[in-house]
Structures are given as structure tokens and as C-alpha cells.
Amino acid sequence: MSTLHTVNKSPFDRPSLTSCLAHVAAGDAILLIEDGVVAARKGCAVEGALRGRAGDCAIYVLAPDLAARGMKAQDMIEGVTCVDYGGFVDLAASSARVVAWL
Amino acid sequence: MSGQRAKKKFLYVNRKAPYGSIYALESLEVVLIGAAFEQEVSLAFLDDGVYQLMAGQDTAGVGMKNFSKTYKALGDYEVRKLYVETEALAERGLSLADLQEITWEDEEEDYAEKPSILLVDRAEMTRLIAAQDVVLSF
Numbered sequence: 475m476s477t478l479h480t481v482n483k484s485p486f487d488r489p490s491l492t493s494c495l496a497h498v499a500a501g502d503a504i505l506l507i508e509d510g511v512v513a514a515r516k517g518c519a520v521e522g523a524l525r526g527r528a529g530d531c532a533i534y535v536l537a538p539d540l541a542a543r544g545m546k547a548q549d550m551i552e553g554v555t556c557v558d559y560g561g562f563v564d565l566a567a568s569s570a571r572v573v574a575w576l
Numbered sequence: 577m578s579g580q581r582a583k584k585k586f587l588y589v590n591r592k593a594p595y596g597s598i599y600a601l602e603s604l605e606v607v608l609i610g611a612a613f614e615q616e617v618s619l620a621f622l623d624d625g626v627y628q629l630m631a632g633q634d635t636a637g638v639g640m641k642n643f644s645k646t647y648k649a650l651g652d653y654e655v656r657k658l659y660v661e662t663e664a665l666a667e668r669g670l671s672l673a674d675l676q677e678i679t680w681e682d683e684e685e686d687y688a689e690k691p692s693i694l695l696v697d698r699a700e701m702t703r704l705i706a707a708q709d710v711v712l713s714f
Binding site: 476477489490493496497498499502570571572573574575576 | 589591592599622623698701702703705706708709710711713714
């Protein structure tokens with residue numbers, strides 16, 4: 475079974491996302507939460523890195539964290555899926571393990 | 577009760593340098609507490625986490641507890657696998673020679689001292705994570 479990776483820091487604050495992207499396996503899921511959601515916005519400096527992983531991993535953002543930061547689902551890179559807290563729970567429950575990239 | 581439960585594979589992932597934040601010390605304390613539960617425990621050191629294992633740490637000048645010697649005691653708690661990512665070392669200008677020597681005693685081989693630090697590359701680290709039951713991040 476696959477791994478759910480959560481990233482809760484902005485890519486401009488620290489390299490949590492970069493490190494996460496370097497350690498995910500094909501078929502894993504990445505969920506951006508808290509300040510981590512900013513990475514999924516179109517035009518963000520890490521867009522290329524995220525797109526590079528979108529082919530073999532599923533990328534999600536937590537919608538309430540997005541909304542809190544004034545961002546909308548349509549501002550996200552194509553292929554990124556918004557989930558609510560229930561979706562977060564579903565992702566965790568359907569993964570064999572959760573790795574938090576702090 | 578616990579005897580009937582299967583052992584689980586626990587990996588503690590360490591990604592922060594010591595002393596600048598509480599993560600490294602907290603991780604070590606949780607590892608030592610967790611060791612009492614007889615699970616299959618290993619530690620991973622990547623990103624700034626590799627600084628936790630530096631040899632010659634001296635905290636006298638900063639007035640903080642030097643907990644680096646505790647890593648040497650992990651073998652006594654049957655924590656014998658400290659995986660260190662080679663890329664993380666290289667990015668920081670470090671090599672295995674910069675880390676403290678950490679060993680465990682193999683009772684089955686007349687208490688021979690064996691190295692606890694195992695160098696793995698990033699791809700191996702990815703596989704290691706994927707093989708765990710529980711991953712705790714610090």
C-alpha cells in the first residue's frame with residue numbers, strides 16, 4: 475500500500491516540499507496543508523517540480539487552508555485536487571503510512 | 577497481551593539540526609521511550625538531521641545539554657540501525673568521517689562491536705520509508 479506525504483511549510487520558508495518530492499515513491503499521494511498549500515498555485519516557483527511528480531503521484535491541497543490564504547481552486551496547477559478535512563481523513567485511512575514533512 | 581501482537585516497523589525521520597530547535601532532542605527522547613515497547617525501530621537522518629550525528633559536539637559555550645552522546649547508547653536499547661542519507665551529507669560538505677562512531681554489541685558474535693550508522697542513498701531512503709508500518713517525523 476502507498477504512502478501519504480503531508481507538507482505543511484511554504485517552499486520559500488524551508489525545503490520540506492523539495493525533500494518530500496525527492497523521497498516519494500510512484501503511486502504515493504502528496505497532501506499540501508497549512509502554509510504548504512501555497513506551493514500549488516500556478517506560477518509558483520516550484521510549479522515545475524510539482525508537475526514533475528504529478529505524473530506518478532496524486533497531489534492534493536487542503537481546501538480550508540487554501541481559502542484561509544485567499545486562494546481558489548482555479549488558481550491551482552492543473553491536476554491538483556482540492557480536498558476538505560473529510561478527504562484528508564480518507565487519504566490517511568487509505569494509505570499504509572503517513573509521512574509528515576515538517 | 578503485547579506478546580500476541582506482531583512487531584511493527586517504526587522509522588523515526590530526523591530532518592532538523594540539533595540545538596536550534598527542540599526537534600532533535602524530542603526525537604531522541606521518543607525513541608528511547610519507544611524502545612521499551614519492543615518494536616522494530618530504526619532512525620533515518622536526512623536534510624539537516626545529519627548534523628545531529630556530528631562528532632565533537634561541544635555545547636559548553638551555548639549553555640545547552642549536549643545530548644549527542646546519547647546516540648551511542650541506542651545500541652543498548654536495541655536500536656541498531658541509523659540510516660544516514662549520503663546526498664544530505666554531501667550537500668553539506670560532510671562525509672561519514674565527520675560523524676561520531678556509533679556501534680552496537682552483537683551478543684551472537686561474542687559481543688562484537690558493529691557499526692550502527694548505515695549510509696543509504698536517496699533512492700534507498702525512499703524504499704526504506706515505503707517499507708515501514710509507522711513513520712514518525714521530527
